[in-house]
Amino acid sequence: MKTTDTATTGVETPGGPGGPGPAVTRTTAPAPRKESKSEGATLNVFSHGVLIIWAIMVVTPLLWAVMTSFKTDKAIFTSPWSLPDKLHFENWSRAWTEAHMSDYFLNTILVVGGSLIGTLLLGSMAAYVLARFDFPGSRFIYFLFIGGMSFPIILALVPLFYVMQNMALLNTLHGLIVVYIAYSLPFTVFFLTAFFRTLPTSVAEAAFVDGASHTRTFFQVMLPMAKPGLISVGIFNFLGQWNQYLLPTVLNTEPEKKVLSQGLVQLAVSQGYKGDWSGLFAGLVMAMLPVLAAYIIFQRQVVAGLTAGAVK
Amino acid sequence: MQHGKYRFIVGFLAAPLALYALFVIWPFIQSIYYSFTDWTGLSPEFGMVGFDNYSRMLDDEIFWKSFQHSLILALVLPLVTVGLALFFAFMLNVGGRRRRGAAIAGVRGSSFYKIVYFFPQVLSIAIVALLFQFAYNPNSGAINSVLKGVGLGSIQPDWLGDPDLALICVMVVLVWSTVGFFVVLFSAGMASIPRDFYEAALLDGASRFTTFFKITLPLLWDTVQSGWIYMGILALGAESFAVVQIMTVGPSGGGPDYSTIVLPLYVYQKAFRDGQAAYATTIGVALLVLTLAFAAVVTKLGRRERLEF
Numbered sequence: 001m002k003t004t005d006t007a008t009t010g011v012e013t014p015g016g017p018g019g020p021g022p023a024v025t026r027t028t029a030p031a032p033r034k035e036s037k038s039e040g041a042t043l044n045v046f047s048h049g050v051l052i053i054w055a056i057m058v059v060t061p062l063l064w065a066v067m068t069s070f071k072t073d074k075a076i077f078t079s080p081w082s083l084p085d086k087l088h089f090e091n092w093s094r095a096w097t098e099a100h101m102s103d104y105f106l107n108t109i110l111v112v113g114g115s116l117i118g119t120l121l122l123g124s125m126a127a128y129v130l131a132r133f134d135f136p137g138s139r140f141i142y143f144l145f146i147g148g149m150s151f152p153i154i155l156a157l158v159p160l161f162y163v164m165q166n167m168a169l170l171n172t173l174h175g176l177i178v179v180y181i182a183y184s185l186p187f188t189v190f191f192l193t194a195f196f197r198t199l200p201t202s203v204a205e206a207a208f209v210d211g212a213s214h215t216r217t218f219f220q221v222m223l224p225m226a227k228p229g230l231i232s233v234g235i236f237n238f239l240g241q242w243n244q245y246l247l248p249t250v251l252n253t254e255p256e257k258k259v260l261s262q263g264l265v266q267l268a269v270s271q272g273y274k275g276d277w278s279g280l281f282a283g284l285v286m287a288m289l290p291v292l293a294a295y296i297i298f299q300r301q302v303v304a305g306l307t308a309g310a311v312k
Numbered sequence: 313m314q315h316g317k318y319r320f321i322v323g324f325l326a327a328p329l330a331l332y333a334l335f336v337i338w339p340f341i342q343s344i345y346y347s348f349t350d351w352t353g354l355s356p357e358f359g360m361v362g363f364d365n366y367s368r369m370l371d372d373e374i375f376w377k378s379f380q381h382s383l384i385l386a387l388v389l390p391l392v393t394v395g396l397a398l399f400f401a402f403m404l405n406v407g408g409r410r411r412r413g414a415a416i417a418g419v420r421g422s423s424f425y426k427i428v429y430f431f432p433q434v435l436s437i438a439i440v441a442l443l444f445q446f447a448y449n450p451n452s453g454a455i456n457s458v459l460k461g462v463g464l465g466s467i468q469p470d471w472l473g474d475p476d477l478a479l480i481c482v483m484v485v486l487v488w489s490t491v492g493f494f495v496v497l498f499s500a501g502m503a504s505i506p507r508d509f510y511e512a513a514l515l516d517g518a519s520r521f522t523t524f525f526k527i528t529l530p531l532l533w534d535t536v537q538s539g540w541i542y543m544g545i546l547a548l549g550a551e552s553f554a555v556v557q558i559m560t561v562g563p564s565g566g567g568p569d570y571s572t573i574v575l576p577l578y579v580y581q582k583a584f585r586d587g588q589a590a591y592a593t594t595i596g597v598a599l600l601v602l603t604l605a606f607a608a609v610v611t612k613l614g615r616r617e618r619l620e621f
Contacts, residue, residue: 047407047419054400055428058492061443062431064454068446077452081461122328129324133317141329148336152549152603154576155596156339158353158583159346163339182335185328214320243436246550246576249557250584261438265558268442284442288435295434299427302434306493307500 065288069281076277088278095282103256104263105286111173111259112241115180119237120230122181123188128218130189131196132204142193148186157250164251171254179247184237191236195229196222232305235298239306242291260287343593353589365594375595377570378578381479382599385486385547385574386606390540393487397494398536400429402524404495405502406510426499429492437489437551441558444485448472448559472560475571482555482572486547494539501535502528537614544606548599553577575599 068076069091071084095101130142160179161170169175203225207217223230245261252258258266264287267280295302347365351358369375404422419425432440447454448471456468472478505528513523529536546552553576560566566573566581575595583592 044407044419047403051400051403051419051425054491055425057488058428058431061447061454064447065443080452080454080457122331125324126328129321133321135318135321141325144337145332148332150545150603150607151340152545152576152596152599154549154553154579155343155593155600156336158579158589158593158596159339159342160335161584162353163335178331179335182331185332185336189328214316215323218324239434243438245436245438245554250580261436264442265438268445268558269561284439287439291434292431295430296427299430303426303430303496303500307497 062288062292065281066285069278069285071278071281073275073278076281091278091282092286094276095279095286099267099276099279099283100256100263101283101286104258104260107173107257107263108242108259111176111180112238114174114177115184115241116234116238118177118181119184119188119241120234123185123233124192124223124226124230125218126185127189127192128196128222131193132201142189145186145189148183149190153183153246157246161250171252171257173257176248176252176259179251180241180244183247184241188233188237191233192226192229195226195233199225231301232308235302235305239291239302343596346590347594347597349590351590352587353583353592354587358590361590365591368591369594369598374570374573374578375598378566378573378575378595379598379602381573382548382552382575382602384479385483385552386544386602389483389486389547390543392483393490393543394494394536394540396487397491397498397539398529398532400425400491400495401498401502402528404499406520406523406528422499426496429495431492432489433493435489437554438558440485440489441555444481444488445472445559448481472572473568475567475569478560478567478571482552482559485555485559486551490543490546490551494543497535497539498532501532505531533614533616537610540614541607541610544610545603548603548606549576553580575602 064081067084068080070087070089071091072088075082075084126145130138130145164170164175164179167175169178199222204217204221207221208214212220243261244259245265248259248262252262255266264280264283267283346358348360348362349358350361350364403419404425405418407419450456450468450470450473453471455471459465459467469477471481509527509531510523513527518526552574556566556572556574556577557580560568560572566577576599579592579596579599582588582595
């Protein structure tokens with residue numbers, strides 16, 4: 001939680017003077033009822049029961065996928081729930097090489113890496129200017145940016161396809177990168193503008209008085225101070241861009257340029273004719289595990305980052 | 313802070329604004345313009361046709377089917393997802409056995425549950441859709457084998473192949489994959505509600521049921537409302553596209569007898585499969601109107617005095 005304390009304004013502050021508070025209905029005779037032990041126990045059993053059932057419903061499909069990735073094609077279809085007879089690691093190596101999972105991984109890493117850096121850099125530049133400077137049109141530009149959050153992407157996709165085609169950006173990784181950046185800007189600018197407003201002005205002013213240029217002040221003073229906010233919005237964008245499906249499906253149809261999610265779907269469709277289901281499951285699990293592992297390791301930061309903007 | 317201010321502002325805004333204008337704003341404006349033309353998308357020539365596309369859309373049976381499905385998703389999914397998530401979050405934070413010194417307590421292991429529930433959120437919606445496509449497989453899928461295993465072999469639904477069930481199957485997947493995010497979101501909100509409120513209420517003899525509706529929900533209202541809108545936009549947009557496009561293949565895409573087709577998928581099909589780019593943007597405009605109307609209605613209905621604490 002440490003990293004985003006400043007971003008989660010209000011979340012971490014318990015108590016407070018209270019103010020009027022919510023209306024708690026007060027009966028005329030507030031006889032403090034003793035909650036019987038048995039009621040508490042029943043409730044406890046009930047809550048645990050419900051919670052465990054949902055946890056099982058979440059975990060089972062994932063475990064089932066891992067188990068299936070080690071089975072033979074025949075076993076997948078004849079007995080979907082039995083354990084594999086032995087661990088068929090060859091499914092994994094086949095998926096990695098023959099089914100091009102390694103290429104999809106590399107493409108995804110390149111695209112997400114490039115767009116994540118671009119999004120954070122351009123987003124924080126725009127947000128800093130919009131948060132800290134008064135100039136004609138600043139409010140208009142701000143609303144232009146955040147308006148993009150509520151528009152369905154699919155509407156813009158048809159003309160966007162032809163814009164990309166005219167600029168020879170269709171089916172290229174760098175084309176995908178700039179589009180990811182453009183569509184990540186609304187939320188990024190919205191989040192970081194609010195964040196830059198919460199940072200103290202005195203440090204930046206002192207740097208400026210000492211002769212640092214605006215640009216230098218931004219890169220050497222403000223950006224390091226904004227690190228918690230950048231981490232939050234970076235996690236958000238990483239998950240969104242890593243899992244992007246709609247944009248690459250339309251803008252990136254060349255087989256060897258595919259990213260993970262669309263590559264897997266492509267495999268599943270072609271498996272209908274070829275039938276290497278075990279390899280496909282191995283691919284699915286391969287795509288699942290890195291993000292799941294990263295989430296388990298960094299779950300505090302992920303959760304704090306994702307809820308920072310939304311909880312007031 | 314005046315020296316070189318404008319040069320700096322222009323320098324910092326130029327690149328982000330240019331990218332954003334070129335790849336987001338300009339296509340949006342174009343798409344509204346194209347909806348009044350007869351552009352196929354295949355050749356550069358096109359002519360203006362006024363409202364022809366719009367009147368064609370109003371007579372298009374498949375458009376109305378997709379519209380209806382998208383509307384159902386936008387109404388049902390937020391209700392189920394946000395409802396379930398509130399229920400789970402309340403259990404996690406308030407449903408536990410009372411411990412020494414604390415008026416309310418979460419269940420034991422609540423942080424474990426929060427971690428697990430969040431799993432689907434980090435998985436690509438494409439991966440989730442593929443996984444469930446296998447589970448739903450009528451012949452050898454995981455779900456029907458379970459039914460067989462517990463002696464219900466006579467019940468072997470066709471799931472995604474059954475026009476009556478297909479849309480429900482799609483909704484289950486979307487709920488499964490998003491509930492966890494809202495559980496975590498609402499938990500964070502609930503954790504910020506001062507404990508004294510609960511203590512006072514419990515002293516007055518309020519049941520947990522009452523405390524939920526009189527304390528938790530009112531104080532969490534802003535978060536619930538933004539969660540509601542967020543879920544609705546997901547249901548109308550990219551998430552429903554991915555799930556339907558991947559899971560319900562069918563000969564036409566969009567399930568048997570168009571039973572799962574949704575607006576974003578129909579836009580995609582018209583534009584990139586049928587070569588009717590102009591008509592596709594018209595359907596996209598309808599989707600935009602539906603999305604904005606949804607957000608406006610939820611904001612309006614949900615408006616209440618903000619509680620400060």
